[in-house]
Amino acid sequence: MYVAVKGGETAIAHSLDLLADKRRGDRGVAEVSLDQIDQQLGLAVDRVMTEGSCYDRALAALAIKQARGDLVEAIFLLRAYRTTLPRFGASEPLDTSRMVAERRISSTFKDVPGGQVLGPTYDYTHRLLDFSLAAAGERPEASTAPCDVTAALPRVGDILEREGMLEPAPAADAAEAQDLTRQPVVFPTTRPVRLQNLARGDEGFLLALGYSTQRGYGNNHPFVGEIRFGAVPVSFVPEELGFAIEIAEIDVTECDMVNQFAGSHDVPPQFTRGYGLAFGHAERKAMAMALVDRALRAEELSEVATSPAQDEEFVLAHSDNVEASGFVQHLKLPHYVDFQSELVVVRALRAEVEARNRQATLCQAAE
């Protein structure tokens, strides 16, 4: 019977073997390639890059393959790799007005300078299973409108801002950004750190929290000022050069949420902003992030913070799915020593109660 707690070593080795076998699946079916994952499961790659905090499509695709499509597990794999990479420094802030936008919409105006560009979106698909996809077959290329990649695309928010109707975006901070994967979060924190946390945060968690604000738990009357998706250049200033050079181009989704604000004793009524940014094409994530960002500004805007989405410690401490998944699942680890301690004390407590009851019965009988 001692075998029950022995043999961990061999059991683990066999389990790893089985896992690799399951991953491959039926050998009669062609093995999926990283290129296929990148190209045909691109939104999964986007999510893994966003929450994995690492913009690398090939690594994200590898993580998805290794995790058999479990995206939270893939995010974990990518994070564990990312953490070993050396840091060269921080890039210059992205300028999303320089985005070559594939999609750009505003719900606050009928039309905006630069136009409403639908781009590739599920928004207007009918969610009917398309059985033609079940069969292999090539599709013709879709036609695209000519696009002036050199023209800057002004942000809708900037137009409102000029009128004073919308609060200005926070001034650029010369201080180096705190990297929360290198320095622990200390509460109360600052908006840049919060945004960093939300950008890495679990999409489902942020979606539910953002949704809760719409249902009255910290409502702040949001409008989509603008959502844009496309490629932006990344610039970096190498120490030895002293000026910025463009080192990459990455796809991002940005959401500028415009929220009602009645004003406070210091500030006249104006619209306020919530901000969301994600790697790749991830509108649900960017919008949820923007809602939660705005909700978390309750204190700064002298609002009464009574709802979960407005509670910084609650939101930031529980948003990370790698942390949450690990801690929830650690309950699978043996806990028999602590449980033994509990058994000992619960038995003792039960014995006391039984003795007391017996005594009471005896006393009653005696009366």
Added chain:
Amino acid sequence: MPDIPVQDAAYNYAYLDEQTKRMIRRAILKAVAVPGYQVPFGGREMPLPYGWGTGGIQVTAAIIGRDDTLKVIDQGADDTTNAVSIRRFFARVADVATTTRTEEASVIQTRHRVPETPLKEGQILVFQVPIPEPLRMLEPRETETRTLHALSEYGVMQVSLYESIARHGRIAKTYNYPVMVNERYIMSPSPIPKFDNPKLDRSPALQLYGAGREKRIYAVPPYTPVKSLDFDDHPFEIETWSECCALCGSRESFLDEMIVDDTGKRLFLCSDTDWCQERQGVLPEEPPK
């Protein structure tokens, strides 16, 4: 069994890069200087899941060297799956000698137990800590608990122990039993059974506590007083068993209960496998790497 992998060339010695190790060592030094105080550190993402010992692993990775001998236990046993997994991790990334013998180990990483064999000077006991904040279940907010520690405002903990006495007639807390370190900070001893608390007091070994998900390190330097909280009329006491170990006959060790058949027949065994084997005079197997 697949071959034991040699140190992986794709990663730095002991997985973490040297800057990270230096950062962790600084946190450890601060923790040693202020016993029981929780030092925030830039906890890294590890290739093992949060809640499975990432804090302990980072501490071990920061202090381990090729001359060390590592022992890893979970629930007191060297051969439980998570202990095996962590030992394999260090065998792979740190190329370190491992042992199951408590007295041979220079670094012992543990989850949920303190070895029965008394520790010696020069040994380091690394605890894996899930929730470093002893007041967390009484006050969920970090901003609040930090202030409570700063002011030594520990009434809330005493009240919770008192409430336990009022409800159950005794302090019904059985593991993760709070301790006062060096008469200054209340500390979580990690979820070890309270049976192990007395072993922390004035131990000749250095105790390091790592919480990866919560990004905190704290320490109890050798010979530091560690007192389990109690009341004059309800002094601290540890678990006792009326049975003895079925293998070695021990009556002084922590016993695990095993259900051996469908009728619920029980057997009691030492939780500390090394201690039990030593008492039985069994030579340890070649330590699983």
